[in-house]
Structure formats: C-alpha cells, structure tokens
Amino acid sequence: xxxxxxxxxxxxxxxxxxxxxxxxxxxxxxxxxxxxxxxxxxxxxxxxxxxxxxxxxxxxxxxxxxxxxxxxxxxxxxxxxxxxxxxxxxxxxxxxxxxxxxxxxxxxxxxxxxxxxxxxxxxxxxxxxxxxxxxxxxxxxxxxxxxxxxxxxxxxxxxxxxxxxxxxxxxxxxxxxxxxxxxxxxxxxxxxxxxxxxxxxxxxxxxxxx
Numbered sequence: 001x002x003x004x005x006x007x008x009x010x011x012x013x014x015x016x017x018x019x020x021x022x023x024x025x026x027x028x029x030x031x032x033x034x035x036x037x038x039x040x041x042x043x044x045x046x047x048x049x050x051x052x053x054x055x056x057x058x059x060x061x062x063x064x065x066x067x068x069x070x071x072x073x074x075x076x077x078x079x080x081x082x083x084x085x086x087x088x089x090x091x092x093x094x095x096x097x098x099x100x101x102x103x104x105x106x107x108x109x110x111x112x113x114x115x116x117x118x119x120x121x122x123x124x125x126x127x128x129x130x131x132x133x134x135x136x137x138x139x140x141x142x143x144x145x146x147x148x149x150x151x152x153x154x155x156x157x158x159x160x161x162x163x164x165x166x167x168x169x170x171x172x173x174x175x176x177x178x179x180x181x182x183x184x185x186x187x188x189x190x191x192x193x194x195x196x197x198x199x200x201x202x203x204x205x206x207x208x209x210x
Contacts (some may be wrong), residue, residue: 013142017142018135018138027091027125028126032175035172036171036172037183046118053119055132055164056164059136059161085204087203092195095192
C-alpha cells in the first residue's frame with residue numbers, strides 16, 4: 001500500500017485519462033443515453049450493464065497483460081474493427097427507422113426479452129469497440145511503474161472498473177428522468193436522426209480506418 005500511495009499522482013493521472021475516454025460522447029455512452037430516454041430507466045440500466053460487462057472483459061485482459069499482446073496482432077484487430085463497424089451501421093439503421101416512425105409512438109417499458117436483448121447488445125457494442133481495448137491498455141500501462149508488484153494492474157482494473165460502472169449507470173439514471181423523457185418526446189426526430197448519423201459515421205470510420 002505504501003507503494004500505491006507513493007505513486008498516487010501517476011495512478012490518478014491514468015484513471016483521469018480513462019474516465020475522460022470512457023465518459024466522452026461516443027457510441028456506447030450515446031447508446032445508453034438514447035435507450036434511457038426512449039425506453040426508460042430499466043432499459044437504460046440493461047444497456048449500461050451490457051456495456052459495463054464488455055468493458056470489464058477488456059479490463060481483465062488488460063490487467064493480465066493480454067491486451068498488449070492483442071494490439072500486436074493486426075489480423076485480430078482488423079476483424080474486431082470490421083465487426084464493430086458493421087454493428088454500428090446496424091445501430092444507425094435502427095436509429096433511422098426510429099427517426100421515420102411516428103412521433104406519437106408510445107414510449108412503453110420493454111418486456112423482459114427486450115431487456116435481455118438490450119443487455120446483450122450492450123456487451124456486443126463494447127466487445128467490438130477498439131476504443132475500449134486501447135483505453136484499458138492505456139490506463140494499465142500509465143498506472144504501472146518499474147518494479148510494481150504483480151497485483152498492481154488488478155488494483156488499477158478494480159478502480160477503473162468502478163469508474164466505468166459509475167459513469168454508465170449515472171448516464172442511464174440521468175437520461176431516464178422525467179425531464180429527459182419529455183425532452184426526448186419533443187425532439188425525438190432530431191435525436192434519432194443525429195444518432196443515425198453518429199452511428200453511421202462511426203461505423204464507416206471504423207471499417208475504413210487503417
């Protein structure tokens with residue numbers, strides 16, 4: 001613990017970078033916000049839970065040193081980017097369909113099966129997100145120091161994992177409030193159209209990026 005305290009500024013810097021990368025507007029966070037505002041708090045928590053599980057999966061691999069090895073395998077990263085890009089294009093298609101749907105459509109709470117699909121979709125969204133791979137690789141690498149004990153990477157993982165959970169569930173809660181839902185009702189077409197463009201552009205960029 002004395003070593004942790006002596007390197008606290010370095011650890012805080014690494015965690016700060018991770019929080020900024022995880023909390024900045026991107027496909028995952030925007031998906032949580034849109035789901036919460038359009039389908040309610042349970043749906044938002046289901047989507048956020050899937051994203052957290054996907055994030056923790058990459059975090060475990062990063063703590064174990066496997067992400068660094070993955071980043072050196074070009075073919076695996078290419079497949080990951082391709083699958084992730086196609087999934088983002090699918091989300092863009094769904095947002096476009098919602099954009100064309102009647103504004104009066106009732107924002108009913110989803111059934112259990114729908115919650116399960118939102119949870120699985122959240123996992124898929126994060127498992128195919130190269131940004132998550134590099135974010136976890138960065139926070140583990142930045143937080144380590146020469147001669148650090150073996151458990152340090154898992155300590156960093158635990159703290160960063162709690163940050164990831166806090167961020168995603170906070171987004172789900174805030175965007176499922178009555179004020180957020182009413183705002184979504186009034187601006188549904190604009191939000192859904194914006195999400196279709198964001199998901200589509202992100203998907204295309206992911207597929208064609210070197």
